[in-house]
Amino acid sequence: MPTAAQRKALKSTENLVRTFQNLPGRQRKEGIASPRPTQYSRDAQRQRVYDAEHDFVRLVRGRAEHPRISISGVSMDVPDILRFGDLSAVQAFVDQVTRHAGASRISVHTNDRLAQRANYSGGVITLPLGGADHRWAWNQAVLLHEIAHHLTAGAKHNSPFPAALTELFTTWISPEAGLLLRLLYLDLGVKL
Numbered sequence: 019m020p021t022a023a024q025r026k027a028l029k030s031t032e033n034l035v036r037t038f039q040n041l042p043g044r045q046r047k048e049g050i051a052s053p054r055p056t057q058y059s060r061d062a063q064r065q066r067v068y069d070a071e072h073d074f075v076r077l078v079r080g081r082a083e084h085p086r087i088s089i090s091g092v093s094m095d096v097p098d099i100l101r102f103g104d105l106s107a108v109q110a111f112v113d114q115v116t117r118h119a120g121a122s123r124i125s126v127h128t129n130d131r132l133a134q135r136a137n138y139s140g141g142v143i144t145l146p147l148g149g150a151d152h153r154w155a156w157n158q159a160v161l162l163h164e165i166a167h168h169l170t171a172g173a174k175h176n177s178p179f180p181a182a183l184t185e186l187f188t189t190w191i192s193p194e195a196g197l198l199l200r201l202l203y204l205d206l207g208v209k210l
């Protein structure tokens with residue numbers, strides 16, 4: 019079992035990654051799987067899932083300067099993602115996705131005490147409050163991640179969560195976005 023200190027370090031790493039801040043460089047060495055602080059838990063590939071999505075968002079943010087990339091021998095245009103300006107737009111998007119998937123409804127709330135993270139639990143997505151500092155979570159990539167938890171209840175970040183999220187990216191962002199996420203997952207050894 020991880021020690022209390024390890025759990026605390028893990029928690030702060032998770033929060034850091036969840037903010038999708040522009041951290042300098044990737045969080046791992048090329049070709050070497052990222053350290054797995056969660057290997058003792060059943061959510062063993064959580065960090066790699068976050069790392070892949072962090073890379074995805076970093077590429078999206080840099081698309082003005084680098085509109086085309088080559089990854090694993092595949093050249094593609096870097097996709098863009100929608101950002102939402104208010105909670106009703108967020109809720110409308112989430113409703114559209116769950117209806118299309120034939121899933122039960124998710125209600126979206128904000129919580130100013132969760133300023134650093136988005137969260138899914140029991141049919142509820144909680145987002146940081148809107149506003150310049152917190153709006154990072156009000157975009158398709160973060161919302162689809164939380165919706166994928168709804169669609170793969172109990173899987174945490176294990177299979178089939180990554181496959182479900184890849185499919186959501188393909189359907190709701192673009193085929194290129196789904197392909198890019200899949201390649202980033204494979205690059206990091208994430209099991210789909």
Ligand SMILES: [Zn+2]
Pocket residue numbers: 163167175
């Ligand atoms: Zn998650």
